[in-house]
Amino acid sequence: MKSSKKILIIAPFAFGYTAHIQKALQQFQTVDVQILYLDQPAFSYKNTLHKAQNFFSKLIFGKNLKKTFVTDRIKASLIQLGQQDEIFIIRPDMLSDDLLQFIKSSTQKFIAYYYDSTRRFPRKVDIIPLFDTIYSYDRLDVSTYDLSFLTNYIFEESNHAEYDYQFFNISTNDYRFPLLENLAKYLKEHTWSYHIQVYNGSEMPANHVEIITTQKSIQEVSNLIQKAKIIVEIQRTEQIGLSFRIFEALGHRKKLITTNKDIVNYDFYNPQNILVVDEHAIEIPADFVTSEYVEIDAAILSKYKIENWVKPIFELQ
Template sequence: MNNRNSQKVLIVAPFAFGYTAHIKNALDKFANIEANILYLDKPSFEYRNNFHKARNFISKIFGKNLKKTFVFDRVKKDVSALAKQNIIFVIRPDLLNDDTLKFLKNKTEKFIAYYYDSTRRFPRKVDIIPFFDTIYSYDKLDVNTYSFEFLTNYIFDESKNKSPKYLFFNISTNDYRFPLIETLAGYFKRKNWSYNIQVYNGSDMPAEHVKIITTQKSITEVSELIKASKIIVEIQRTEQVGLSFRIFEALGHRKKLITTNKDIVNYDFYSPQNILVVDEHDIKIPDEFVNSPYVEIEDSILTKYKIEHWVKAIFNP
């Protein structure tokens, strides 16, 4: 039975391979939080308990085009079935039109957003700033430009695997970063270093050094692949300075990291023995970095980046 004094929280977000599900899972650990999550790219709510399941009247499966009117109508219909919320928290609010954002704002006491992509990648995020009471962002340039609250992504899974099957791991979607990923894989091959580098594409495509996959991996499958590696490879998008989830997966699983993100040296978890920043135009990876062991990060530092701390910063449970 729900506590009448509980804080009602609704998360509206893309499924994002399961990354956003961890927010609700973390909130569910607090007795005073009644959390629901509405996925923008899935047909219905995931509820905290079975009581509300009977109220879920959405049955049709919809396509991936989030701009279609029926997605906006579905959001309104689902949210109308709920009582007024204490907090509605939206990830990727730029996927919703203004009318839907106004509707959500009227259904809550606090309307909060998290921008886990930069405004340079999705410019509509600038236009919708006035809708929100608070906006969090992991991108320092956006934080400084628009006075957002700075908040990184989070560690959601942890392990300590001391017996990796291969040295390097990367998984990504085929985009403009593909030539650099191929170049890195070729570098590993010439050094005779073992690696597992996979690139997802909707169909098979030519690749000299990496493995092309045509089925996307789940977040659980990716975690298992990370555990089987010693060093994670992360290629930063050119339009962002924030830290991707791959970096926090490396932290959580105690893996060394090679990245093109130059700003990472400014974070308190940075250790030159664990993290190597490479120049994409002049790749140099010292044998010493590859062969040396991972250095454990102090718990007092890692705790600040865990999902439990993340939800406390936003929802104050």
């Protein structure tokens, strides 16, 4: 009997988005898959003295106990799990070169996935030579550094035609906040219903959007998406890859408004489903809001689903 291919995923928890890769791989009988999270279990100080110890350790020796904790945990886990056939890592730029070399020594094939651009995290450029294959969702990075192109994925599907509000967006508080405030004002002026939430660690003033102080889980966001007719996505200016919000819209059969101009180059693009807007001069035609969602060809949609997304990466049938 053929032995299983041993695959290890190392990734941020990322609200649970990365857990779907492991779930998809578990459906293949020829795969033995484990996952290590970069940020879970999280580091915590034992007491005030431990916190002070870390302060002086960074000040005097340049050594951060938080980073040491992650390094030691990953090394111990790798030793326990043993040699792997393939290790697939997301956000390797969060780790030191020494730790990445240690991880590489634990596998026959070392693969990375960049779901953020090198413009956002420049260290990703420096570590390219460490990997056998690097996938990136950013076309510019793919062409600049000769990487392999790979989008994000659809991990959940539904088909709810009814909706509680017309527009939905959830974001963290960053430079996009005033853009979302302007968008909400625009929607209000057109008497369109919306549910726009901005996460901040504490209360802050807002005129048109709702400020939330607790982060939503991936399932909570999914429930909110299903109640909307149109999903709004404000793309980060330093990258052109398609965010998970776009694939959530695809999976839940929702119309989409996005500032990502590159989306028109994808095979699922349909102007009745997807509207590209200028974030500084938003204009939304009324007929886009009132018209219905057009189903995408099943063959096109299928290749973005997580169960098919993993096949070429890990050479599975």
